[in-house]
Amino acid sequence: MKHKLDVLFRLIAAILGGYLVSIGFSIAFVPVLVWLNLCSQAEAVMVATMLSYIVYFTVIIVSFCRRSPWLLWRDMSLSLCLLAATYWGMGAL
């Protein structure tokens, strides 16, 4: 039973958490690209969205490698916070 719950938590983390983090990345990375003068905003949207797949993929793999679900959720919330901070910080610049 414990094993099944563990797998369930990891699945939710991988599929939903991964999607959330990659959405966060696709939004937060746009102002970074624009700030670095790399491309226009519309182009940055395309680039960030395409790169967000890599983030999604990484989260899926990490979800099934972390020692415990708690560590996993800690990392997940940390990265979400980091992305939110980037987004708001860039907005304030």
Added chain:
Amino acid sequence: MKPDFRKNMVWLHTYSGLVMGWLLFTIFLTGTLAYFNPEITQWMKPELQKVSNTANMLDRSLDELHARGEGASGWSIYLPNNRTEHWYIQWGEGRRNRTTLSLGPEVKQVIEPRESAGGNFFRVFHYTLQLRGYGGRYYSGIAAMFMLVAVFSGIFTHRRFFRDFFTLRISKLQKALTDFHGLIGIVTMPFCIMICATGIMVYVIMYMPFSSEHYVGTERQLSSVLSPGLDKLTPKAPNSSPIADFSEVEKKIEMAWGEKQIRRVTFEQPFTEAGRIIVDRIKDSTLSRQSDRLVFSAHTGEPLKGYLPASTAAEVRRVFFGLHEAHFADTRLRWVLFLLGLLSSALIASGLTIWLVKRLNKVRKRHLSHFLVERLNIAVIAGLPLAIMAFFLSNRLLPVMLENRAEIEVQVFLWTWLLCFLHGFLRPARNAWVEQLWATALCCFLLPMIDLMQDSQRLLEAFNQLNLPYLIFTASILIVGACFMKTAVWLTGKPMTNKPYKGSDKSSC
């Protein structure tokens, strides 16, 4: 779950493969067939004649359009090329309400090819799954992501590359399958990664719309910013007439691109003064999905300001899209890709079978999941090829003048597949396997015979005209039939599990 990276990867490989395996097999097999989309259409519409050497195709198309498409708001001319002999023109209002006419090699000759879903069915089916309004494109995107995860974790599952590559033990079913799986896994890995990564890029903004919605707007708005189109023409009352002689324009096109580079010519609002001609280049020489375009005035034939170049990000996505569709591939490369696609389908199929055989060898009493996996394996791995063959057979056997013929062909495909599901659930496993494999082999052998009986001239003409798509299709079908027959015979004599086979199926049902 124990904190061991490799063990976790093995688990991930097993279950990501199992959950999406059947869907992935379907997508890979139909997608592989879509590599030969125009060639399959050519076979499914045998009325099409060799037209690609006809002279003055553009002027003849224009004559027909002038005679038939008076006052229409749009005209198009689709020229044949080295992959398709379908030469047709369209006219009408908007994109939907259009009349199509296929032209033949003689002057004024009109060809009426039978209505058929053609090879395009496979292309559309492999990403919409015939569920376009019900999220079909999302399912195929999710499946592609699962495949990437399965390939990545597979690297760690089958980690002894060289050892696995050079081992092939064919005496026992499970060992043969495992070795086969490892071998083709190594061969097809780059292909699988390429095809899945480019596949999810096709609908990137549809799968991940949030950034675009936050900053720019809908997918359409974003793409109009990234790759701006031409100014929109306002529909007006007819006040002018389009050019009747295309040779001047053709000369300019040949100056820019060279000979035989035109894929399509579109007239927008040909009967107004602002009307224009958009010429699309063939896709042979570009990795991108969007080939070059030139724009001329429909009224004078003078060059107009063309499309602005798309931004780099949009162009990158187009190249991903183009890599997925592989229009750039010449015949040899296309065959390599086709074989890699078939091998990848076999990779998925063998993976699904291994899951089952491995467990059946260990357990005393079967679980419901074993039963389900066993039956789904039969219905998908053996049933899908049978359904595809039924689709081809229906193309030859349905009356040529039947209404909605293309749709009925697709219906035949879907119903046959459903019957395969039922058959797989009702019969003992081995019988179901063998019977469906035999049925597919039989269909493969019947198809050329039916073709020959319907019109014996077809084959002779194909030899005379060196109609390669037709000949190679027929030959491939016979080879595929032989492979299915061989597999059916091989399976008849093999124990499905390491335990004695006798009666084990019936007791489990």
